Amino acid sequence: MRALLVAVVLAAAGCGTPTGSPPPAGSPAPDLAATDLAFVDLLIPQNESTLAALALTSANPGSALHPVARQVETRYRAELAQVRELLARIGRQESDQHDGHDMPGMITAAELATLAHDRGTAFDQQLKALLRSQFEEARTVARAELSSGTSQPVLELGARVDSTRAEFLALLEGVQR
Amino acid sequence: MAHVPSSRLRRRVWIAALAVAGVAASAVTANAMFFTPPAQPKASQTSSAAAVTSSPQAAGTTTPPADTPVPTAETTKAAVVAPPKPQEPIPPNAVRVAEFVAECPFTHKLPDDPIVLPNLPGASHMHSFFGNTSTNAHSDVTSLGKATSTCSPKVDLSSYWVPTLLVDGQPVEPTGTTFYYLGEGVRDDVTARIQPLPYGLRIVAGNAKATAPDNTTTSRWSCLHAGHVGASKDFVTCPAGTMIESYLDFPQCWNGKDLDSADHKSHMSYPVNGDCPATHPVPVPKLRQVLRYPANGDPARFKLSSGPGFTMHGDFFNVWPEAEMAQRVRDCINRIVKCGPDGRP
Numbered sequence: 155m156r157a158l159l160v161a162v163v164l165a166a167a168g169c170g171t172p173t174g175s176p177p178p179a180g181s182p183a184p185d186l187a188a189t190d191l192a193f194v195d196l197l198i199p200q201n202e203s204t205l206a207a208l209a210l211t212s213a214n215p216g217s218a219l220h221p222v223a224r225q226v227e228t229r230y231r232a233e234l235a236q237v238r239e240l241l242a243r244i245g246r247q248e249s250d251q252h253d254g255h256d257m258p259g260m261i262t263a264a265e266l267a268t269l270a271h272d273r274g275t276a277f278d279q280q281l282k283a284l285l286r287s288q289f290e291e292a293r294t295v296a297r298a299e300l301s302s303g304t305s306q307p308v309l310e311l312g313a314r315v316d317s318t319r320a321e322f323l324a325l326l327e328g329v330q331r
Numbered sequence: 332m333a334h335v336p337s338s339r340l341r342r343r344v345w346i347a348a349l350a351v352a353g354v355a356a357s358a359v360t361a362n363a364m365f366f367t368p369p370a371q372p373k374a375s376q377t378s379s380a381a382a383v384t385s386s387p388q389a390a391g392t393t394t395p396p397a398d399t400p401v402p403t404a405e406t407t408k409a410a411v412v413a414p415p416k417p418q419e420p421i422p423p424n425a426v427r428v429a430e431f432v433a434e435c436p437f438t439h440k441l442p443d444d445p446i447v448l449p450n451l452p453g454a455s456h457m458h459s460f461f462g463n464t465s466t467n468a469h470s471d472v473t474s475l476g477k478a479t480s481t482c483s484p485k486v487d488l489s490s491y492w493v494p495t496l497l498v499d500g501q502p503v504e505p506t507g508t509t510f511y512y513l514g515e516g517v518r519d520d521v522t523a524r525i526q527p528l529p530y531g532l533r534i535v536a537g538n539a540k541a542t543a544p545d546n547t548t549t550s551r552w553s554c555l556h557a558g559h560v561g562a563s564k565d566f567v568t569c570p571a572g573t574m575i576e577s578y579l580d581f582p583q584c585w586n587g588k589d590l591d592s593a594d595h596k597s598h599m600s601y602p603v604n605g606d607c608p609a610t611h612p613v614p615v616p617k618l619r620q621v622l623r624y625p626a627n628g629d630p631a632r633f634k635l636s637s638g639p640g641f642t643m644h645g646d647f648f649n650v651w652p653e654a655e656m657a658q659r660v661r662d663c664i665n666r667i668v669k670c671g672p673d674g675r676p
Binding site: 188 | 448451638642
């Protein structure tokens, strides 16, 4: 998948030949429009804040959410690597404009602080609620990208976000606690 | 028994007097509380003529998302709407403050942001919109230019939006929604060469992701009718019978070429020592957003959809017809004359 992404980006950016020079800093590849960039800019803090919440499962060894958490972590890390590679390829700085933002689909510092104090059932219930709203919002944004985005690698990413969050929601509802 | 109605009457008179004083005081605040000596009447004609011709060529480019499909007709379309009105002489009773104004009542709420999250409906925290009635995640200068507005003047099709204020978890919309365009904040000779805001310009002011009320916080909270409470970067406790209000000044120096930028901020700058810095050499009117909410009391009940009070921010999408903006800049800002919504003294 990543090889395909790189190939697509390389082709689009005209960097596929040995003589091709990298795009000048600050000028994105021609196939990333504002919507694609906004989607990527949003996905990074969404995934990072979710990973921060999932990391708290390590302090709760009895949590029933461990299996789901590991799957989500793997997927979210892979997506982060993918979008960072994409941004690097187009010579665009990673935006931190939503870092610490109170936006839907992001788990806020206040929510993390509360979760860090929860244990047992309370922890699982709280994490489950946070993950559910995160997955649902991620699907909303991914579908918007699918209907308005133009960049092929970002559209593919959006489709994966939509389908994987649907799978994660189903997994989450299956967790008995 | 007889003293009860009379004390009520006294209280009502007292409240009415306070209200009048409060409105007068806040108007003074909005005018920056200083009297600016009259500018030399020179240059206003020439500078505005330069402004009108410079903005179309300046516009139409957008930096980082360089491939962003910014409609190239953005600035030229409005330019042909109407020729600028002839300039009237300054009336003898004119107030010598560089200002024109738009009153733009609340229109609607949406979890959208056409500047930061274009075409991604539902991706944002809740925003309250003012002015243009059509704004949503898909808005661009073309769609906004075809819509209608709640603003006085109606010709202002600009869109203004802020995070929604929640009181006890319920949205409360401001009932006072004034957008001042000011010449203050720079030296008078710089005010005299202020250019119109280019058609399609997008500006974001304030810090939506602030984690503390620090020096990145440009917004201020205060109380209408209770000046003694003082201004603060976070919510303040406004006494019963008063309204909590938010002041936010937008940056007034433009880099002269981009209608937006990747972070939606770096194409604009605040002035430095009374002038625009070399990186952002074009002075434009300073937008001052003043919102008054029908709410007061314990600020622990208040929250913005973006977080605490210091996360207040404002987004502005300029859709003033170019001739209307140019006439106001020429007659009100460059000449340092206070104008109303009609753009006249």
